Amino acid sequence: MKVSKALAFVLTTSLLTVAACDGAVGGTEVSLESGEAAQAARAAPPKRVVIAIFDQMVPSYADDFDMPNFRRLRDEGTYFKRARLGYMGAETVIAHNVIPSGLLPRNMGWVDEAYRDTANLLGKGVNAMHMPGSFGFSEFSTIIAARGYPKLADYLQAAYPGTRFIVVGQKGYAVEGAAAGNSSNIAVRMSSRSSGSLFDSCRATLGGRYRFPAGVNVPPYLLGGGAQECNRFYINSDADNDHGTKAAFPAWLYPTDGNRYVAGPDPAHQGGDAWVADAAIEMMSRELVWHAAHLWRHRQGRPYVGRASRHRRRRLLDERRADPRALLRRAS
Numbered sequence: 001m002k003v004s005k006a007l008a009f010v011l012t013t014s015l016l017t018v019a020a021c022d023g024a025v026g027g028t029e030v031s032l033e034s035g036e037a038a039q040a041a042r043a044a045p046p047k048r049v050v051i052a053i054f055d056q057m058v059p060s061y062a063d064d065f066d067m068p069n070f071r072r073l074r075d076e077g078t079y080f081k082r083a084r085l086g087y088m089g090a091e092t093v094i095a096h097n098v099i100p101s102g103l104l105p106r107n108m109g110w111v112d113e114a115y116r117d118t119a120n121l122l123g124k125g126v127n128a129m130h131m132p133g134s135f136g137f138s139e140f141s142t143i144i145a146a147r148g149y150p151k152l153a154d155y156l157q158a159a160y161p162g163t164r165f166i167v168v169g170q171k172g173y174a175v176e177g178a179a180a181g182n183s184s185n186i187a188v189r190m191s192s193r194s195s196g197s198l199f200d201s202c203r204a205t206l207g208g209r210y211r212f213p214a215g216v217n218v219p220p221y222l223l224g225g226g227a228q229e230c231n232r233f234y235i236n237s238d239a240d241n242d243h244g245t246k247a248a249f250p251a252w253l254y255p256t257d258g259n260r261y262v263a264g265p266d267p268a269h270q271g272g273d274a275w276v277a278d279a280a281i282e283m284m285s286r287e288l289v290w291h292a293a294h295l296w297r298h299r300q301g302r303p304y305v306g307r308a309s310r311h312r313r314r315r316l317l318d319e320r321r322a323d324p325r326a327l328l329r330r331a332s
Helices: 035-043 068-075 092-101 137-147 152-159 172-179 201-206 272-286 307-322
Strands: 002-004 016-021 048-055 077-079 115-117 128-130 166-168 186-190 213-216 294-296 326-331
Touching (some): 092 152, 092 172, 166 272, 172 186, 172 213
Parallel strands (some): 048 294, 048 326, 166 186
Antiparallel strands (some): 002 077, 115 128, 186 213
C-alpha cells in the first residue's frame, strides 16, 4: 500500500473517505507553479485529511486495469509492505470504525457481522442478536457511547472547536459507522429507493425509481429543490435497469439496481463512484472541514464503468494538489 509524501494512507477495505480540517483554514493561496512556496506549505502541518477507501481493491488491480490516476497516487507515495487486513469475515462493517477510532476490533463493541447485545443497549432484550450491517448512525453511536472511546472527530473538535467531520458513500453502514459517535458529524449516503407507487417528475426524468442523498446532517445544497428539481445527486435506481447483472454469473447473486454502484450512461445523473466523488468535491468546495466518501471498484466491461471513477479520482487529486495543506490517505 502506498501513501503520498504530501499525502498519507491507511489500510482496510471499502469507502472513498474525505476526512478532517481545522475550522479556521487560513494562509496564503499557493499556486502549483510557485515551487518553493508550495514546498514550504507542504512542510507545514496539514489542515485537511482525505481518507480514500476503495471497496474490493487489491494492489494488482492498479496495474491490471486502466487506473492511471490511482497509479499516479500510489507511485508518489510510501509503500507499506507489511500492512495487512487481519479482521474476520465481515470487513467493511469493522474497518470503517477501526480507521477513525484507532482501535482493534475486539475493543470497538462489535467484531463481525453478528452482534450479541449482552447489556440490552439497543433495547431488544438481553443477548438479542443483531446484524451490524443493518445498523445506522444511532445503533453504532449507542454502542460507541457505552464503550466510551473517542474517535478522530472528537480529537479534531477538541483541538479545533467548531470543526466538523464528513463521510460520504453509497452504503449506509459504511458511512454511518464511520461517522457514528458524534452528533455534529455529517454522514451522506444514498437513500432507499423511491416508492414503487410514486410516479413523480423525477421518476420520469430518471427513467424509473431513484435514490438521493440521505443520512445525518445532510447539507441542503446536495438536496437542492428535492425531487421537483431532481438535481445531479438524484440517480436512477430501478431494478429493471440491472446493466446485465441479473443474467451474468456470479453477478446475479448481487444484481445492480440502476446506477447505485455504477456511473451509468446519463452524464447529468451519474451514480456509483462518480456520485460519491462529486458529493465529496462539492463539500470540499463549500465546507471548511471535510471527511468524505466510499468508492466501489468495478471490473465490468461497460464503457461508463471505471472511466467516470477514474476521472473523479483525477479531480480529487487535482483538488488536493490545489491545496498543499491537504493530507490524503488511501486505503484499499
